[in-house]
Structures are given as C-alpha cells and as structure tokens.
Amino acid sequence: MQQTTEQEAITRPVSGKAQIRVQTQRERILSAAQKCFIEDGFHAASMASIAATAAMSPGLIYRYFNSKNEIIIAIIERQLICLRTEIAMLDDTVNLAERLTTRYGNCGTGLTPGLSPALVLEMSAEATRDPDIAAAVAAFDSTLRTDISSWLDRLNRGKITTNTDSRAFILQCLIDGLKVRQTREPHIDRGLLRTALNEILPLLTRP
Amino acid sequence: MQQTTEQEAITRPVSGKAQIRVQTQRERILSAAQKCFIEDGFHAASMASIAATAAMSPGLIYRYFNSKNEIIIAIIERQLICLRTEIAMLDDTVNLAERLTTRYGNCGTGLTPGLSPALVLEMSAEATRDPDIAAAVAAFDSTLRTDISSWLDRLNRGKITTNTDSRAFILQCLIDGLKVRQTREPHIDRGLLRTALNEILPLLTRP
DNA sequence: AAAAAGAGAATGATCATTCACTCTTTGCGC
C-alpha cells in the first residue's frame, strides 16, 4: 500500500474554473482531516468522520484523494511547511524567546489552524514505520537545520563563530522539545517558560 | 470505555505459585505488545499480532488483561519508568553528555528492550486525547522535573544557584528533543552530537 | 444532452472481544 508508484488523484488538465474547484475541495477535505487527526490521531480517525466534518459524502473524498494515506501524507507536508514558516520568521535574538513563549500556547489543541504539536509527534513516530513519511521528514529536517545554521551565521556576521552546526542542532532539539512539552503541559507557567528561554537562547546565539 | 471504574483483571487471591505464573504471563504479553506497538503503533497493532508474537492464542490475552487499552496503559507506564530510570542514573556533569550520546542510538528501533523513542512520542500525542494517559503522563512529568531540579541542586551544592527550576525545564526540553531527533535521524553523526552536548550541558549545569 | 460532481448504500476486510470447548494441573480421600 505504501510502496505503490505515485499517481495523482486528478490527472486530466481542466479549465481554470474546474481547477479552482478541485483546489478548494481538496483544501476543504484537508482542513477537516486535520481537525479529525488532531482529535483522534491518524489511524483512529475515520474517513466517515472526516467526510462528516467536511460536510460531504465519504465517496466524494475519493474524487480528490486516492486513499486515506494520501491525505495523511498531505497533512504531514502541511505541518512541515507550517513548522518551517515558524522557523523562517526568526529574525533577531531578542524576539526569539518572546516569540516561542507566545507561540507555545495558542496552537495547542487544534483550535487554531496551522501547526499541531500532537500531529508533529505522531508524524515523527510514524516516520519510523512508513518509509514515505520518513523520506519526507528527513528531507525536511536537513533543510531546516541548514536554515537555522545560516540564521545563526547571519546573526553573528563579522564575528568568528565556531560551531554553528552543533548550535543549530541544539536549537532544533530545543524547539522539538518545546513541542513535546506543549502536548504534555499546555498550560505551563508562562513566567517559567519565558525565564528559561531568556536564559538559554542568548547562550546559543551570541558568543 | 476509558472512563470505566478501575477493575483488576485477576482479582482472586491465589497461591504464590499461581501468582508467579500470572506475573510471567503478563510480562510475556507486555513484551510482545511493546514489540508490536513499536513496529505498528498503538492503534495499528492488532491483538492477533500481539498474540502471535507472544506465541499464545488471542483469547488467552484476555485472561490477563481486560482490554487492549489496558495493555496500552501498562506499556506507557513501563516507558515512563524506563525514562525515569534513565534520568535517575545521572550523577555528574562529565558523564551526562557522554551518556546521552551513547544512549542515543542503541534503543532506536526496538531491538533493545526498554525505552522506545517512537512510543514516547506516540504516548505524548495520545495524552492530548485520552484523559487517563494524560493523567499518568502529567503526574510523571512533574516528579521528573523535580528529580532534575534536585539533581541540579546537588551538583551545585554550596554555590548559589539562581534558577534551577528554569534550567530543569530546559534540560527536560532538551532530553525530549533528543528523543524526537532519535526517531528522525537515528544515524546522526556522533561527533556532532557529542560536540553539541558538550557545548550546551556545562552551561546548564555549572554557573 | 453530455459530463462532471455528489450522495450514500453496499462490499469486503479487519479487528477487538467472547464463547464453547479441550488440555493440564492440582488437591484429596484412600
């Protein structure tokens, strides 16, 4: 099931208007799927519930996606894009601690669209089993690390920076760890969080 | 299903010999279940495959556990104990980086018994859905943080340590992050890992 | 009217759990 050759759900090239409909419907399905996946997990969520959430019939979903697995992959790619966007918004050191603190709570339980910590974790676990997911995640991770590394380089332009690679690694671990903590203690004391980040981040970005 | 009142699978008090058998069998089932859960995930693993792995009939499992969910909870408690043991073995700073580096690879794919990063992640994700799991994990997390905090206090005995709480938090994030990274890049360059840890850990434990 | 979009019941597979049954161990009067 996972090793079949890639095959698009909708192949025929159609007029612009139809194209837009296809995009819209796919979007609607993915949005519903994300909600269901956050609530029940990738495997426990049923196609029927996704269909109900999207307010369409189960059969219709298969006009836009070939299988549930294809939807899962699409959701994962979405999550990765969200994650990268979150990282890409980093600009200077002072903001980082504050931004991570703010970000911590407001995307916890799936109330907001976008990144879901629970999905990121499930995705990582699933990567150890599904080679497709593993490939997607691995490719993403290496570019992300490069992003962080070059951001660190940019920060310390001019000064000699010894170990941006290992610092990028630590930073990546820290961000992942914050995602885990977000699922476990969604209502953590913000003061502690802010203090902790303000204590560690300068050490990683400055000297 | 998850809110039913606690009820032990085997209530009758029996002779010591029978007790031992019950323990042995439960152990056998849990060991098989862990293998299956690591391979397929909590929900995708079937009772049939667990039974096959444990070399017993599916029906027999229900003599020792009331439901699959009960097995999942037992596995999670096991993983938490493993995690705590891992943390409890910390003693001095120098060993920590080395120990984390060593630990990184050798419990990855479930070849070794004990802690499985994939399960820890799946467990955290599941905690956002199942209140029983959430409770178990939350209780565990707070004691773990205390453990780390008091370890930091012990390390810096005598010296004035300003913020052991926030440092314990960062350390916990870092450890969680390493677990995530373990699932995503099981074969990471050990040199990088060691360098990174040796750079960050002294900053967290010393001053 | 032809084509595309949609609905929703039918299909076949899978799965957790149970049940009726067999095999094994155990306690016990002799």
Add this chain to the structure above:
DNA sequence: GCGCAAAGAGTGAATGATCATTCTCTTTTT
C-alpha cells in the same frame, strides 16, 4: 504413592462492530 474430579489454563473459531473503499444512482453544471 494413586486415581480422580474439579478448577485453571489455553485454544481458536464465531460475533458483531467498524472501517476504507467502491459502485450505482441522482443532481448540478456546461
């Protein structure tokens, strides 16, 4: 020690529910 009944351990097929996917039919658009 010895046979024997009863309890415990174990089996694996049956059950009923659920689920992904498909198929046939209806509605809408072009």
